[in-house]
Amino acid sequence: MVLPNALNLSALNDKFSTKEQITDYLRKACSVYDRKLFALHDISNETKRNEDGITLKLLSYNMLAQCLAKSSMFPKAGKLTSWKHRNQFLALELLTRDADVICLQEVDVDYLDDWVMFFEKFMNCHCEFSRYGTKRHGIFIAYSLDKFKKDCVYSSVIDFDKEMVDVEDEVIYNGAKITKTNNIAMVMAIDFNEEYLDTVQQSKKVNNGILIGTAHLFWHPFGTFERTRQTYILLKKLHEMKKMYKEPEYKSFFMGDFNAQPYLAPYEAMVLTKPIDFSRNKKSFYYMNGSMEYNFAKERSPFEFDPSKSKVHYIPENIEISEQLSAAFNKLPIRAISLYGHSYKKVDSRNSLKEYNNEPQASNSNAGFKGMLDYIFLIVDEPDLNVNVNSKYSQLDKSTGVCINKLLEVPLLSDLPSNEEIMFPGVSGSDHFSLYGEVTLLEN
Structure with missing residues (x-):
């Protein structure tokens, strides 16, 4: 497979004057x-x-x-692991989708200025970036100045290592043997331009702006408890924001890499019907409890069995902590609705998997892992803690005022010309598929 001529992002920024020029070049x-x-x-x-x-x-x-694009992890990618080739695939993906709000994860600090120039020059976007300490990559939000005001109404960075689930009962945080994760989230409120609202004949009282956020949660395969705790922190923070920026003036979306498959505790607690009881999902509960005993410093694992096939020993103290965390989720009057989980089955039944709560098979694939980790969530207030999710939100436009218009295909890995690898010449410049959804925020 032929790769493009080697060009850095800075060279692409200098070489082209318009979005049409750079897009045409990259397509070819x-x-x-x-x-x-x-x-x-x-x-x-x-x-x-x-x-x-x-x-x-x-x-x-x-x-x-x-810094993570190592040949050992991507043995089939060849020279695509080189930044001079790969950045062109990434730029083309972003230009092709032409989104109004773009949430990115694993954006290199070394190329941050180049990405900011790219978004400002070719997509008329304002950019916000944050990283943990001296970490070499971080999270990034860009939003179109054709629709939104430049300055955020509100912006906050969440440091998961410093946040507690419940300050009144610190055992939920301190009782599990977790490690420092260096994970953060970024949330903000942004307002629509008055000029744009006039062109679509909308009132600020109906759609003043949106709440938006992104995160890249703890990556470790045995970090299920910590990911679930981080998920709670996210929902709690969004609940606090939604009390200030209320609907219908502000709809809320959260997008990112959750490093959690749709059948495990983080997804379960955010999306599925309450009350959440982690013990009902044997596999999820096993990994959640076992993750509290994993020695991250020495890479020592408590996992010896396949929980779906073996009888396992659950540690009583860890069961109690899991129950406390589920109780915290069950008191929180807010929930997430996955755009793909909700509606992808309507357009691609082959890759909407019942055992994955109707999510696609995989958004991430490399030499060491394949699975669905990325999501676009609509975040809604949910005062009825015993609501039947499938029933209430079956017609999303009527229950939330948000209509899902379009979803970008997430291919089955077996359909790829790369033996299931996503980062491959002729397929993609990342080991993740982007997720894209077009929605309408309804007036009524």
């Missing part, structure tokens, strides 16, 4: 897997939906930090 230079953009509704109704509200294009993408 980079061969990528053609992912369909599925429409969920009859195209004849699209004009009416646009008249009834504000259409937003949302993108989440883990771009794979260059």
Whole structure:
């Protein structure tokens, strides 16, 4: 497979003057897997939906930090691991989707200035970036100045290592043997431009702005408890924000790499019907409890059995901590609705898996792992803690005022011309697929 001529992002920024020029060049230079953009509704109704509200294009993408793009992890990628080739695939992905709000993970500090210039010059976006300490990569949010005001109304960075689940009962935080993770999240409130609202004939009282956030949660395979704790912190913080920036003026979205598959505790606690009882999911509960006993410093694991096939010993103290954490989730009047989990089955039944709560098979694939880790969530207030999620949110537009219009294809790995590898010449420049959804924020 032929790769493009070696060019750094800084050279691309200097070489081209317009979005059309750079996009045309990259389309010809980079061969990528053609992912369909599925429409969920009859195209004849699209004009009416646009008249009834504000259409937003949302993108989440883990771009794979260059410091992690090692040949040992990507033996089939060849020279694509080189930044001079790979950055062109990443730039093409971002230009092709042309999203209004873009949440990125694993953005290299070394190339941050180049990415900011890229977004400002070619996509008319304002950019915000944050990282933990001296970490070599971080999280990044860009949003279109065609639709949004430049200055954030509110912006905050969440340091998961410093946050407690419950200050009144610190055992939920301190009782588990967790490690320092160096993970952060970024959340903000941004307002629509008055000029844009005028063009779509919308009132600020109906759609003043949105809450948006992104994170890259703890990566370790045995970090299930810590990921679940971090997920709680996210929802708690978003609940606090939503009390200040209330609906209908502000809808809330959170996108990112959660490093958690759709059948494990973090997803379960955010998305599925309450009350959450982690012990009902044998596999999830096993990994959650066992992760409290993993010695991260010495890489010593308590896992010796496949929990779906073996009888295992649950440590009583850890069961108590899990129960306390589930109780904390069950008191929180807020929930997440996955755009793909909710609606992808309508457009791609082959890759909407029942055992994955209707999510696709995988958003991440490399030599060491394959699975669904990335999500676009709509965050809604949910005062009824015993609500049946499937029933209440089956018609999302009526229950939340948000209509899902389009979703980008997430291919089955077996359909790729790369023996299931995502980062491969002719497929993609990252080991993650981007996720993209187009939604309408309805007036009523």
